[in-house]
Amino acid sequence: MTPVTARIPEIHAVDASHVFERVAAQTAPVVIRGLASSWPLVEKGLESIAEASRYLLGFYQDTPVTAFVSESDIGGRIFYTDELADTNFRQVKTTLGWVLDRIRLHEGDSAPPTVYMGSAALDHFLPGLSAANSLPLGGIKATVRIWIGNRTTVAAHYDVLDNIACVCAGRRRFTLFPPDQLANLYVGPIDFTPAGQSVSLVDLNEPDFDRYPRFAEALKHAQCAVLEPGDAIFVPSMWWHHVEGLESFNILINHWWRDVPAHMGPPGDALLHAILNIRDLPAAQRKAWQGIFDHYVFEPGSHTADHIPRHRLGALGELDEDTARRMRALLRNNLNR
Amino acid sequence: MANHVLLDNVTHKNLRIRTVLGKGRGYDVNVVRVFPSEFTQLQREYPLFFVKNAESGHFETIALLGFSDHENLYLTGVGWDAEYVPLTVQRQPFLIGFQEQVVDGVPRQIPVVHVDLDHPSIGDADGEPVFLPHGGESPYLQRINSILAAIRQGHEASRLLSQLLVGLELIESIAVNVEFDDGSKQGLAGLYTINEDKLRGLSANGLKELHGRGHLQDIHLMLASLLSVKRLVERKNRLLSIDGGTA
Numbered sequence: 092m093t094p095v096t097a098r099i100p101e102i103h104a105v106d107a108s109h110v111f112e113r114v115a116a117q118t119a120p121v122v123i124r125g126l127a128s129s130w131p132l133v134e135k136g137l138e139s140i141a142e143a144s145r146y147l148l149g150f151y152q153d154t155p156v157t158a159f160v161s162e163s164d165i166g167g168r169i170f171y172t173d174e175l176a177d178t179n180f181r182q183v184k185t186t187l188g189w190v191l192d193r194i195r196l197h198e199g200d201s202a203p204p205t206v207y208m209g210s211a212a213l214d215h216f217l218p219g220l221s222a223a224n225s226l227p228l229g230g231i232k233a234t235v236r237i238w239i240g241n242r243t244t245v246a247a248h249y250d251v252l253d254n255i256a257c258v259c260a261g262r263r264r265f266t267l268f269p270p271d272q273l274a275n276l277y278v279g280p281i282d283f284t285p286a287g288q289s290v291s292l293v294d295l296n297e298p299d300f301d302r303y304p305r306f307a308e309a310l311k312h313a314q315c316a317v318l319e320p321g322d323a324i325f326v327p328s329m330w331w332h333h334v335e336g337l338e339s340f341n342i343l344i345n346h347w348w349r350d351v352p353a354h355m356g357p358p359g360d361a362l363l364h365a366i367l368n369i370r371d372l373p374a375a376q377r378k379a380w381q382g383i384f385d386h387y388v389f390e391p392g393s394h395t396a397d398h399i400p401r402h403r404l405g406a407l408g409e410l411d412e413d414t415a416r417r418m419r420a421l422l423r424n425n426l427n428r
Numbered sequence: 429m430a431n432h433v434l435l436d437n438v439t440h441k442n443l444r445i446r447t448v449l450g451k452g453r454g455y456d457v458n459v460v461r462v463f464p465s466e467f468t469q470l471q472r473e474y475p476l477f478f479v480k481n482a483e484s485g486h487f488e489t490i491a492l493l494g495f496s497d498h499e500n501l502y503l504t505g506v507g508w509d510a511e512y513v514p515l516t517v518q519r520q521p522f523l524i525g526f527q528e529q530v531v532d533g534v535p536r537q538i539p540v541v542h543v544d545l546d547h548p549s550i551g552d553a554d555g556e557p558v559f560l561p562h563g564g565e566s567p568y569l570q571r572i573n574s575i576l577a578a579i580r581q582g583h584e585a586s587r588l589l590s591q592l593l594v595g596l597e598l599i600e601s602i603a604v605n606v607e608f609d610d611g612s613k614q615g616l617a618g619l620y621t622i623n624e625d626k627l628r629g630l631s632a633n634g635l636k637e638l639h640g641r642g643h644l645q646d647i648h649l650m651l652a653s654l655l656s657v658k659r660l661v662e663r664k665n666r667l668l669s670i671d672g673g674t675a
Contacts, residue, residue: 157535212533236533427564 093296095266097314099324108227110255114325115350120267120314121325127257128321130224132342136260136320140198140340143260144191147239147342150217151187156208158183158190159286163202167242167336168294169285178285180205187216187239194241198339207240209286213344226255226346233348240336246290247276247333251357252347254326258318261341265324266295266315268331275309276331281362295333354415431546434525437563440543444555445521445568449508454520454548456503458494461516463582464589464646469512471653475660478590478599478620487590487599487620489650492660495606495614501663509663515582519575521547539580541573589643596634598622598647604657609665621654622647 101122105113110126127133136143159169161180172179190208197203213221213235225235234252247268256265268276276291284290293303300307317337318324326332328349336343369380386395387407396407406418433439449455459479462470470476474491481488491514493500502510508517525542528535549555556568565573593599600623604616627647630638638644 155535157530210530210533215534234532428560428562 093264093266093315094298094310095295095313095315099265099267099314099316101316108229110226110323111229111231111348114253114255117325118327120265120327120330122316122318123255123323123325125321126226126255126323127224127259127344130257130259130321132220132224132259132344133321136340136342140191140195140260143340143342144195147191147217147220148188150220152218153186154216155184156187156190156211156216158185159205159207159209160193161205163200163204165205166202166244167205167207167240168244168246169205169207170244170246170290171279171285171292175279175283180207180285190239194239194340197241200339203241203339205241205243207238207243209238209240209245210236211238213237224259225344226257228346231346231348231350233346236345236347238341238343238345240341241339243336243341244295245286245334246292247295247331248284248288248290249329249331250288250326250347251328251359252349253328254345254347255323256318256326256343256345257323258320259342259344260320261336261338262317262319263341263343264315264317264335264337265326266313266333266335267326268309268313268333270329270331272309272312272331275305275312277303277306281359291331291333352410352412352415354410354412354419430544432523432525432542432544434527435522435541435543435558437559441559441563443543443550443558444552445558446549446552446555447568449503449513449517451503451505452548455508455517456498456500458497458499459490459492460514461586462489462491462514463579464489464585464643465578465582466512466515467646467649467653470514471649471656473510473512473656473659474514474653475656476650476653477602479618480620486587487594489586489589492604492616492619492657495616495660495664501660501667515575515579519572519579520544521549522572522576524576524580539576541569541576588641589646592638592641592643593622593647596626596630596638598626598630600626606657606661606664608661608668610668622651624651 099120099122101124102113103124105123105126107126110123114121132143132146135146159180160183161169165179168179170179171177187208190206193204193206197206213225217237220237221235247266249270256263277293278289279292281289293299293306293309298306298310316324369377372380396404399407401408406414408414410418435443462474462476467476470491474493476489476491478487479490480486493502495501502508521544523542523544525540526537527540529538530536531538543550557566558569560566590599599620602619602621604619605613606615607613635644638647
């Protein structure tokens with residue numbers, strides 16, 4: 092089915108308590124087999140859907156959840172309707188019990204209606220579950236999320252955060268593209284997205300090369316892996332990942348984190364600001380700004396500010412909390428016009 | 429009828445609000461919600477009471493503006509005749525709404541600004557602009573934002589105050605009976621205030637609790653405000669004499 096043959100490199104026998112250190116130096120994806128195989132949720136999932144559901148509900152305190160639901164005709168592809176008129180699913184406020192029941196009800200269907208509860212904060216919805224069913228974080232400030240659904244596909248997208256995702260039940264196929272494949276992925280709108288992130292508009296498993304010819308090039312750089320229960324994957328920040336839940340019941344728990352000072356906001360804000368203020372400049376001016384951004388932002392070095400006395404570096408020096416505050420106030424003020 | 433919608437800087441880019449508070453602009457009411465944070469400024473000009481919310485059964489703090497249903501004696505031909513205007517009047521036609529937003533995987537009820545598009549203060553070409561030319565927030569909207577934030581905190585403060593006073597059995601109903609220069613009389617029902625006798629007889633612990641949470645001053649300001657009933661009657665009398673309403 093998948094047109095990708097290259098495999099994501101794998102490592103085995105990684106001690107869960109050192110996994111964050113282990114991937115810290117890593118900028119490429121890696122599959123870590125069996126990292127979560129001793130989690131109780133993984134063991135229950137191997138028994139049956141019913142066992143895993145019962146185990147989850149043991150932690151559930153009736154906090155309303157948001158599920159994406161759709162008819163079977165979308166084939167589990169969380170996406171848009173024709174011409175991107177709308178999303179092809181609707182969001183319902185419901186209970187975890189309803190989500191699990193609905194998945195189980197259609198367990199044997201060859202074309203089940205789509206049920207998908209994604210990116211739910213584990214400690215908020217299932218307090219206590221993380222104790223035995225997530226990676227030891229050490230000093231890392233990670234947000235831990237749970238994803239429950241039947242056969243679903245989320246088109247290739249990037250996240251700003253580094254990610255270690257662990258399959259707890261079912262199987263998941265991850266297909267990854269390096270960040271530089273952006274132009275070959277035919278990425279959709281940045282301000283109207285299916286689930287928060289811009290996605291590739293190409294259907295990975297049935298690519299329309301007439302419409303998306305450059306996607307053939309993207310495929311040359313793609314690598315994939317199928318994760319079994321207990322397997323994990325490190326998806327580095329900014330890597331495009333296309334994710335498919337392959338079984339009638341899939342659970343994933345992932346850990347998102349980034350190791351940057353707390354004063355740094357979402358880089359995407361700077362992109363929007365640049366689109367607003369730079370993209371439509373006359374070509375020569377835009378070119379000059381490209382040089383300025385390279386000089387100050389993308390390729391800073393000794394040429395950038397070594398000639399400035401240290402006490403006058405300001406925003407060009409190492410950013411501390413106070414300098415960041417001053418910059419934020421200035422930006423906020425300038426934006427309000 | 430109210431028509432509350434989420435305020436946004438595209439749909440409402442040209443929205444202007446007439447900020448002069450005048451008659452026939454939705455302010456024809458004889459009570460308004462007020463909050464402890466305003467008591468200091470309010471008590472010199474407005475009588476302050478508790479009323480019982482018919483739905484929740486909780487006591488809420490209000491300022492009395494007039495003696496009959498739609499009588500607002502602070503409204504005049506040239507605006508609101510008082511040094512201080514209550515926050516819930518200043519906020520008009522804006523109000524706080526809540527919108528669910530997912531923050532770090534957790535759904536949160538985030539306060540957002542709503543506007544009542546059917547409010548009579550809307551739509552004047554010479555009103556205050558809500559947005560700046562490119563969609564930023566005008567100083568007027570920034571002021572509204574801080575008013576709405578103060579109201580949000582005020583609801584909580586008012587709830588805590590009445591909860592504490594109910595616990596200490598310090599709230600009693602009060603019959604307000606007034607007589608105007610034209611000889612007519614009016615009685616107001618449904619108002620509550622502090623029982624001064626019980627306040628005087630309050631145990632040291634009770635006093636400590638009131639004082640500790642900063643509510644002792646609120647209580648004294650409410651009691652002092654009762655003197656403003658007389659001033660409200662004077663407003664009514666002035667109106668009666670202007671109207672030539674001689675008995």
